[in-house]
Amino acid sequence: MLNYVWISLLLIGIFTAVGRDINDEVTNTYRNGVPLTSHFETQRKLAAVNPSYEGEIVIPAASFNQFYNISSAQTEIRQPAVLTTLSSGKQRIEMKISDATPVFWKDMAKAAGGKEKLEAVVNSVNTGNQEITFTLEKVRYVKIKAVTKAALDFADTAVTISLGLIGVMALWLGIMKVGEAAGLLEQLTKLMTPITRQLFPDVPSNHPAVAAMIMNIAANMFGLNNAATPMGLKAMEELNKLNPKAGTATNAMCTFLVVNTAGLTLIPATAIAIRAGLGSADPGMIIGTSIFGAGCATVGGLVAVKLLQRLPKYKREMEVAETEEKNG
Amino acid sequence: MAEIFKSVVNLISAVAIPMFILIFLGWGLIKKVKVYEVFVEGAKDGFNTAVKIIPYLVAMLFAIGVFRASGAMDVVVAILSPLTNLIGMPADVLPLALLRPLSGSGSMGLMTELMKTNGPDSFIGVLASTMFGSSETTFYILAVYFGSVGIKNTRHALPAGLIADFFGMLGAVFIVRMLFSL
Numbered sequence: 001m002l003n004y005v006w007i008s009l010l011l012i013g014i015f016t017a018v019g020r021d022i023n024d025e026v027t028n029t030y031r032n033g034v035p036l037t038s039h040f041e042t043q044r045k046l047a048a049v050n051p052s053y054e055g056e057i058v059i060p061a062a063s064f065n066q067f068y069n070i071s072s073a074q075t076e077i078r079q080p081a082v083l084t085t086l087s088s089g090k091q092r093i094e095m096k097i098s099d100a101t102p103v104f105w106k107d108m109a110k111a112a113g114g115k116e117k118l119e120a121v122v123n124s125v126n127t128g129n130q131e132i133t134f135t136l137e138k139v140r141y142v143k144i145k146a147v148t149k150a151a152l153d154f155a156d157t158a159v160t161i162s163l164g165l166i167g168v169m170a171l172w173l174g175i176m177k178v179g180e181a182a183g184l185l186e187q188l189t190k191l192m193t194p195i196t197r198q199l200f201p202d203v204p205s206n207h208p209a210v211a212a213m214i215m216n217i218a219a220n221m222f223g224l225n226n227a228a229t230p231m232g233l234k235a236m237e238e239l240n241k242l243n244p245k246a247g248t249a250t251n252a253m254c255t256f257l258v259v260n261t262a263g264l265t266l267i268p269a270t271a272i273a274i275r276a277g278l279g280s281a282d283p284g285m286i287i288g289t290s291i292f293g294a295g296c297a298t299v300g301g302l303v304a305v306k307l308l309q310r311l312p313k314y315k316r317e318m319e320v321a322e323t324e325e326k327n328g
Numbered sequence: 329m330a331e332i333f334k335s336v337v338n339l340i341s342a343v344a345i346p347m348f349i350l351i352f353l354g355w356g357l358i359k360k361v362k363v364y365e366v367f368v369e370g371a372k373d374g375f376n377t378a379v380k381i382i383p384y385l386v387a388m389l390f391a392i393g394v395f396r397a398s399g400a401m402d403v404v405v406a407i408l409s410p411l412t413n414l415i416g417m418p419a420d421v422l423p424l425a426l427l428r429p430l431s432g433s434g435s436m437g438l439m440t441e442l443m444k445t446n447g448p449d450s451f452i453g454v455l456a457s458t459m460f461g462s463s464e465t466t467f468y469i470l471a472v473y474f475g476s477v478g479i480k481n482t483r484h485a486l487p488a489g490l491i492a493d494f495f496g497m498l499g500a501v502f503i504v505r506m507l508f509s510l
Contacts, residue, residue: 002470002482006391013394020399146397154393158385162378170374175352177370178363182356222341227348233377233476240477247480254485257473261429261466261489262496266337268461274440275457280448284334286457289503293462296499301492308484317483 017143029068030108030139035123036067037133040083053083057095057132064102073102083122083132091122093134111142165229172230176212185211199259199302200252202242209238213256220260223269232260248317251309258305262297265290377476384475388467392430401426416510417501420452424459425497429466429490436460455504462496 024030042055059077079102081095095101095118097109109118120134179185189196189210196203196210203209212235219228239253240246249257268290275283308314356363395401401423408426409419417425420442427435442456466489474482 001484002486005486006387009391009395012400013391013396013398016400016403017394017398143398147394150393150397151390154389155386157393158389159382161389162382162385165378165381166375168374169377170371173373173377174367174369174371175349178356178361178366179352180370181361181366182352182359184352184355219344222337222344224341224344227345229472230374232473236473236477237377240479243477247478249474249479249481249483249485253474253479254483254488257470257485258488258492260473261464261469262492263462263464265461267334267341268457269341270436271439271457271461274436275443275448275453278440278443278448280443280453282449285449286454286461287334289454289458289500289507290461292503293458293496293500296502297463297492297496300495300499301488304491305484305488308488311484314484317481 013147017147020143021141024142025140030111030142031068031136032138032140033135034067035133035135037131038077040081040130040132041078042083042130052085055081055083057081057093064104068104070104072104077102079105091125093120093122093132094118095120107142108136108139111139111145112137168226169230169233172227173234176215176231176234179211180208188214199255202250202252203239204242207238207242209235209242209252212238217259217264221264221266223265223267232256245318250318251305254309255302255305258301259298262294262301264294264298380478381472381475384471385468388471392467396427396431396434415498415501416505417497418452418455420446421456421459424456428459428463428497429493432465432468435465451504451508451510454507455500458500458504459497462500463493466490466493 028034036059039058040053040055041058042053044053057077057079059079061073061076064073064077065071078100079095080098080100081093083091083093085091095105097106097116097118101109105118109116112118118136120136123133123135125132176185185208186206189206189208192210192214193205196214197205200210200213212231216228216231216235219225219231235256236253239250239256242252243250267287271286271290272283275286353363353367356366404426405419405423409422412419412422424435424438424442427438439456439460443453446452446456448454448457466486470482470486470489474480474485
């Protein structure tokens with residue numbers, strides 16, 4: 001299933017991006033090549049001789065929305081801009097992207113190459129009523145560019161995340177190794193046997209995998225994410241020692257994974273912190289509801305994993321593996 | 329009651345790691361384990377495990393990145409939104425429900441956005457934060473956990489994980505609706 005989900009994400013992503021860009025091109029979403037007229041507010045009066053002005057482009061929200069056929073602009077646009085006259089006599093406008101920039105222009109600047117500014121060619125200057133007419137630089141292939149950037153950026157992010165795990169991984173694996181050598185893991189395992197035997201019938205109840213899984217689940221409960229992942233990976237390593245066929249997930253691994261993806265935690269710390277930051281009267285009120293939600297996820301997931309593992313399709317994948325093992 | 333529970337859990341969370349280190353290494357000392365040598369021996373595997381995850385995580389994250397950057401989510405939301413009304417889920421939180429298993433940071437941003445627009449104590453605000461706390465980033469966990477031991481055929485783990493997410497979202501909607509007596 002992962003194969004199909006994975007390729008679907010990619011294909012849907014790329015086709016949607018192409019479709020949207022074609023649509024943008026056809027409807028001219030970004031008004032490429034269409035001149036826009038605005039008031040230009042400066043200290044000095046606009047005249048033909050002055051080479052450069054600093055000022056603000058002022059457009060009423062309604063006209064801006066009408067021009068781009070949007071509804072996102074709420075207040076009058078006051079965009080700081082510099083009007084320069086080149087030696088050729090042509091005039092240009094450069095708009096620095098700032099907090100004053102309307103969202104639509106911010107997105108356009110991002111799409112035009114992630115720059116901090118938007119440029120425009122001045123078509124005409126009306127010195128009488130301080131109005132200028134200008135054409136913004138063309139914005140094209142927005143989604144395709146975004147997809148390309150995302151693909152490269154996320155490949156990078158994946159490596160950063162993985163390498164970032166090295167330190168905590170080493171720390172916890174070291175501590176676990178000491179616990180293992182001291183026989184502490186065995187003690188812990190014995191305590192939890194009644195539960196783990198139900199959940200992981202294929203794993204011998206005195207196996208080190210059990211201890212690692214228990215510690216992973218406990219760390220998750222208390223929101224110790226830094227400790228939970230290394231312990232979870234240790235558990236996977238131990239579970240893999242019981243795996244008859246390398247590269248294929250066993251029932252126990254799938255069950256363990258579902259417990260983790262359900263993410264049962266006693267204090268959803270991230271959500272509470274963000275609620276507090278946004279001025280909630282009772283940031284912790286979601287503790288109960290989150291435990292209930294994650295409890296539903298855990299129970300639902302466990303029932304699903306136990307039912308799915310009986311499906312002939314998934315059984316066969318393990319059986320084939322076992323035959324190959326015998327033949328090999 | 330809720331306050332006591334919260335402070336107890338917070339206390340345990342705060343002292344858990346030092347206690348854990350103390351108990352494990354202390355026990356090792358009592359059992360005459362050469363603690364330093366054994367620790368270093370175990371820690372050696374940290375690097376290998378982290379490096380082994382890289383290809384799996386690259387495959388997963390870049391596909392999710394492409395999907396999200398394309399704006400395909402809007403299309404999926406438009407297709408699915410008639411169904412959410414049936415289970416009493418407001419259309420506003422549907423993108424969060426769909427993004428939760430795909431991206432941790434993405435869904436966190438979306439949750440924050442929903443609370444900013446609707447207020448953290450509004451129905452949508454509470455629902456969004458509950459939904460965020462009711463599940464984990466399934467695709468990330470799948471890539472990291474299976475990647476670390478070189479599992480390529482994940483069998484029924486993904487469907488089961490997504491069913492778990494689905495139940496988590498249903499549970500969140502149910503309990504928050506009850507809380508607001510809707």
